[in-house]
Amino acid sequence: MRDASIIGVGRTPTGEFWDKSLRELAVEAVRAALVDAGLKRVDAVYVANALGGSLNGQLHLGPLLADYAGLRGVESYTIEAADASGGAALRTAYMAVASGVVDAALVLGVEKVTDLVGPPRTAAYSNVLDADYEAIQGATPTAMAALLMQHYMSTYGVALDQFEAFSMNAHANGSRNPLAMFRNLIKPGRFASAPMVAPPVNLFDSAPEADGAAALVLAASEKAVDMAPLPIRIAGSAVATDSLALHDRVDPLFFAAANLSAGRAMAQAGITPAEVDFFELHDSFTVVSALSLEACGFAARGEGWRLAAEGQIDPGGRLPISTLGGLKARGNPLGATGVYQAVEAALQLRGQAGDNQLADVETALIQNLGGLAATAVSHILTRLS
């Protein structure tokens, strides 16, 4: 098996781009990544997208986006795993390069959510839940997260305001990221009184759906050393799943797929949680952040929220998270989110994260979740040399 590294990254701002189409966003990200990699062409483009069919009337994105990006003819198809599509596409590109069938692979995450607004968009997004047992009851991803948060709060005796530090950290980091969707700070004490979306999930708790596109170029590490000044090695890669419906889980308060995939990725990289310098986790909701920290070995069960409350997740803390704003402030461009995580982690490891740069970071864990962790994709990134 060949070792694989990231040799190019690119991404658009995240937000509501009423003047840009899905293909325009995609092309912007591809061009930026190719320029960054110093390449004109790649062998394959693995597209990550969740709701193209439902929101844009556009499936079959592989040939469309490869062509518009000037890469007509290359291998290309779409990977879908709800909002874990980006991580899963990175996994696919990793396998393509590791196997040797592809030399240079591009991962392209793109989502254009603002082609639909209001209830039709919510209905489309609910296609990522179990259609026959959850969505049919009127459940939405946010409603399911609210049930999970209620369960967490009552089981562990945690109050609403004890989640506020997750959102404050995300917005503080987002305020320094010029490409983030939200750059405003959340003042201490404002969180718990924010308007409710689905109690107890409020406006400052749930990550906003966003338009955006991000891209990565991967190559074999043995070649990457000569191709890029700062290649970022993929030291671990894993995907795991859990039941799609929340009610089917043995223990809804344990993210089994997150645990499995993070464990496998760390084992492949030969590291323990103590050696992870920062963690780009899937902060779609604050309770999801807490449960992810617990599942991945950074906190005891029921204690994940404490890492936030104690400042350990801040840029100067023991385990910085959402370092460029995370899903909460950078925005959640669903199928593209996992690619943004990888781009941002690579920039941190290269020392190119601008005002968001962390000090002395060598090893990143990135974890992209689909739904409420029905899919979990984990990657370990390190500097190659």
Next chain:
Amino acid sequence: MRDASIIGVGRTPTGEFWDKSLRELAVEAVRAALVDAGLKRVDAVYVANALGGSLNGQLHLGPLLADYAGLRGVESYTIEAADASGGAALRTAYMAVASGVVDAALVLGVEKVTDLVGPPRTAAYSNVLDADYEAIQGATPTAMAALLMQHYMSTYGVALDQFEAFSMNAHANGSRNPLAMFRNLIKPGRFASAPMVAPPVNLFDSAPEADGAAALVLAASEKAVDMAPLPIRIAGSAVATDSLALHDRVDPLFFAAANLSAGRAMAQAGITPAEVDFFELHDSFTVVSALSLEACGFAARGEGWRLAAEGQIDPGGRLPISTLGGLKARGNPLGATGVYQAVEAALQLRGQAGDNQLADVETALIQNLGGLAATAVSHILTRLS
């Protein structure tokens, strides 16, 4: 790079199954493939599906189907490339096994089209075209195929009845396949007078959308020899793309992606078209069959239809195609079609194709197309030992 082989196959009948859901069809195929492979568990399930979001309100099939098939926890996500999804998922599983990150991989193609009928289904299927330049004009895949066929007929001076042998062969083969959707014969001379769908594409020309699920189990060839009595080696694998919109192509009568991917797969396998014993092609329309034969090196340009008219594609001919009925008679379960092709080709190579068994076949080319060959996935299969 590890060599990879197919060690298990399974599939449901194809047709209109009003009493079965998407997940039920999927589980049937997975169980059959696992039993055939003699395995209880695999490391990964790559799901091929095209219209789950649009027809079934169900995306995020990886965790759902892995769980329902008794494989909770495994790596799983969805591959989408319109009706080439099945081939693309096989490609992904091939890379997973070849890279060594996965030992046993399952490819699961599933489509449940009868959850919607009439215009809404047609509209959903049109999501595989270019939304902004084709579908927005009211174009459907069948309408685009009709334009292509008109162009072929007028360019090469071919009459409608000269395409009939494609459909007659498919239905003759389907009549001997107990799992095929259509088992009726088409009498000589009936083709050209069939009711029109979109002139010149008629009822006997276009493949029917079908419900169905098929599955394959892949393992490293070095292990496959001890795991299965008749492992089928994947000797070549390639994906290529063309512009999604037909009007963007330099020459619409040349399937460039089909040419590229078949060429690459044959080069990897070290064979020429003359060494291909049979060809499971993507006979969604007769003109697509003709153009596929031309693009893959089996006929000169404008001459593909002659292979059918001269009987060369029949079971006893030089290059049998659609040997278990093809998309036309077995049915076209969109995202699952490429997996059916691989299952059927593997059965032929094993000598287990029942009344459809070909004599003396050692090498198969299978080619799965997305839309009108915007995506083309080609694989070469041979017996391992």
